[in-house]
Amino acid sequence: MAETGQPIISVRHLTAAYGGRVIIDDVSFDVARGEVFVILGGSGSGKSTLLKHMIGLYPPASGEVLIEGRDLIQAFGDERERILRSFGVGYQSGALFGSMTLIENVRLPLEEFTDLPEEAMNVIARLKLSLVGLGPFAGLMPAELSGGMQKRAAIARAMALDPGIIFLDEPSAGLDPITSAELDHLILSLRDTLGITFVVVTHELASIYAIADRVIMLDKRTKKIIAEGRPEELRDHAADPWVRRFFNRQASETEE
Amino acid sequence: MSGHPEVLTIIAAVTADAAGRLVLSGRLDSAGVALVWTPALALAAGSRGELGVDCSAVTYLDGAGASLLVRLRQLCVETGRECALAGLAQDQAALLALYTAGLESLAAETSRPHISYLEQVGRFGVRMWRDVSDLVGFLGESSVALGRAMASPGLVRWKDVWSTCETAGVNAMPIIGLIGFLMGLIMAFQSAIPLKRFGADIFIPDMLGISMLRELGPLVTAILLAGRSGAAFAAEIGTMKVNEEVSALTTMGLDPLRFLAVPRVLAALFVTPILTIFFNLFAFIGGAFVVSSLGYTLTTYLTRLQASVTVGDIATGLIKAMVFSLLVAGIGCRSGLTTGTGASAVGASTTASVVAGLILIAVADGLFAVLFYAMGI
Known part of the structure; x- marks a missing residue:
């Protein structure tokens, strides 16, 4: 499904810092259209920070983020809003609005950004919810659902406007293996049928092997990308022993 | 999404042909569906017998478009008619199948149960x-x-x-x-x-x-x-x-x-x-x-x-x-x-x-x- 040509997202010389503390130092990479792109790294390596810079939540210290060729960081007003609407984000804890039912959560972007009739919005929201297996729960409040269901509902909400890109922050953390595998399956079938590009932050190895077309791995010490490529390749042939250990799930002491 | 709403052309349209079939055309994204939803349902409700829907002129279909097709199908089920979709491109049909696979019914309750005054x-x-x-x-x-x-x-x-x-x-x-x-x-x-x-x-x-x-x-x-x-x-x-x-x-x-x-x-x-x-x-x-x-x-x-x-x-x-x-x-x-x-x-x-x-x-x-x-x- 991946179309050749211009990358859908490109990050150029991005430096991220909180106050004076640099988290990510001069990182550049591209995400191709229709691929599942996974950001990896040990705890505290700045994966979520990188994601939050890519979706424009935090302004970077320097560098640029281009989404479909448009600069997210420099953009403002209508232009910025249009770029923001071209992708959906599923947050780590779901971030569903607690005062609304599931279907109202999914309908919110439709109500705000489209001229669809009421009935159309309800049908669309129902379809998105049933896509993630939550059709019968449409009328429930987020608090009445399990953590995994909240996460899936968050993905349904991220898809409400049929964005071309979906960012997911730790989608399978805290899910049981079956639900997690179902989620992987969902991601792949959305990629295949809708051509959606996924940018996923995760450290679930099983999930990485199942879905990732390409991964980048962030290093805590150098604050740069330590490895980039297909996960199987990195597991077997990575130059850095730490990367091989990560993919083979070995503790630090066992190598040396 | 690659839709540019600032381009002001007719994005999508619905008409009925001589045989009474619905002809959908253009981009069926949320902007397009917003235009055709009400007329399409009105045309479908007004027609008799088997409902034919011709989608061969649909250039783009996403979740919003799929919702329209699902709604049309459901309308036929409600009135006991047949619904025949024709002319969907292969990837569009796959998308529709993906959306309808896990769907039980649209009619399920979407609001809280009503509580009487007493x-x-x-x-x-x-x-x-x-x-x-x-x-x-x-x-x-x-x-x-x-x-x-x-x-x-x-x-x-x-x-x-x-x-x-x-x-x-x-x-x-x-x-x-x-x-x-x-x-x-x-x-x-x-x-x-x-x-x-x-x-x-x-x-x-x-x-x-x-x-x-x-x-x-x-x-x-x-x-x-x-x-x-x-x-x-x-x-x-x-x-x-x-x-x-x-x-x-x-x-x-x-x-x-x-x-x-x-x-x-x-x-x-x-x-x-x-x-x-x-x-x-x-x-x-x-x-x-x-x-x-x-x-x-x-x-x-x-x-x-x-x-x-x-x-x-x-x-x-x-x-x-x-x-x-x-x-x-x-x-x-x-x-x-x-x-x-x-x-x-x-x-x-x-x-x-x-x-x-x-x-x-x-x-x-x-x-x-x-x-x-x-x-x-």
């Missing part, structure tokens, strides 16, 4: 009763917790008490001073006009002294405490409840009442009398401005003030302030600890803490008036 009244009554019994329970539990804290002061988290004293007490000084000053000024000024007509403006300090010390000082301080600190207690503890921090305390074997409520209630108990004294001081300063502008000296004002108020006035005011502070801080902590789940629950418990705090202050003030009258002080 049932609402019943539920309200039950809720009220539960609230009152909860309140009594909380009163008992917190009395026990406070009593235990008095018996063994070593168990109290004094660090928390002092930091709450700072946020609820020291940081409240400016607003207390400002309101006190203005109230003194306004009270003195308003009463100066009628009193002057009887040549009685010399009695302004008497009136100001008794009304501030006995009534307004503790009352307004308690109201400010409810709005400022009671609400803060409820919001802070409520957020802790939502984040499961309260559960963490409980499973560690730490009683949330002892750990969260007792330090806050003690801090409020310590600072409120001081705040009341501060309020009264500023009220008298405000009064002094008015009285001196009427031509009296400051010495006259102070002498009258000293002559008119008794130690009893000051003491009753401070006792009231302490009781109010217990009520306000206690109700704030209780609202926080009974918070439900979600962000809106924190808002609800903050509101409840202020409303309940104000009601309790008013009720307690009334009881004090009766009590002090009966005791003759």
